[in-house]
Amino acid sequence: METPGHLIVDIARLDPEGESFAGETTPGLLELGEGSPCIPEGGVAYRIHVERIGSELLARGQVSQRFACKCSRCAEPLSLEVVEPSFFANYPAEEGAEFVDLTPELREAIILALPGYPVCREDCKGLCARCGANRNRETCTCSPAPGGSWAALDLLAKR
Ligand SMILES: [Zn+2]
Numbered sequence: 202m203e204t205p206g207h208l209i210v211d212i213a214r215l216d217p218e219g220e221s222f223a224g225e226t227t228p229g230l231l232e233l234g235e236g237s238p239c240i241p242e243g244g245v246a247y248r249i250h251v252e253r254i255g256s257e258l259l260a261r262g263q264v265s266q267r268f269a270c271k272c273s274r275c276a277e278p279l280s281l282e283v284v285e286p287s288f289f290a291n292y293p294a295e296e297g298a299e300f301v302d303l304t305p306e307l308r309e310a311i312i313l314a315l316p317g318y319p320v321c322r323e324d325c326k327g328l329c330a331r332c333g334a335n336r337n338r339e340t341c342t343c344s345p346a347p348g349g350s351w352a353a354l355d356l357l358a359k360r
């Protein structure tokens with residue numbers, strides 16, 4: 202059984218001491234929802250140790266993947282490496298079990314570790330809500346409104 206780009210373990214031939222697997226899944230296996238600020242670059246990289254213990258197959262290790270994202274505050278592009286250092290999955294491995302495809306779990310671990318609101322840097326100031334200026338690069342004249350935004354709304358109401 203050969204499925205390129207998948208991590209498939211041949212249970213019957215697995216070394217009794219366990220075996221290590223390292224590689225990368227095929228790009229495009231990761232399906233992110235519409236509107237995600239991130240696009241995968243390449244596949245999921247993995248370094249996994251797989252061991253059969255009794256009637257269970259245990260897999261643990263590290264998975265990572267690079268993404269091209271947009272900052273959720275200022276919309277600038279950013280490159281992000283998502284790392285899950287403590288990947289863990291287990292599978293039933295009864296007598297006669299043959300192959301197990303670990304790819305869906307590798308993928309899922311990355312999706313869980315992917316931040317929903319990536320930022321280009323922790324202190325990103327974002328865009329001005331009024332004029333759209335990138336406040337990391339420029340100081341626009343419309344901010345800060347004296348007394349905060351409520352005062353600005355008051356002024357508008359009195360006009
Ligand atoms: Zn930003």
Ligand SMILES: [Zn+2]
Nearest residue numbers: 329332341343
């Ligand atoms: Zn502004």
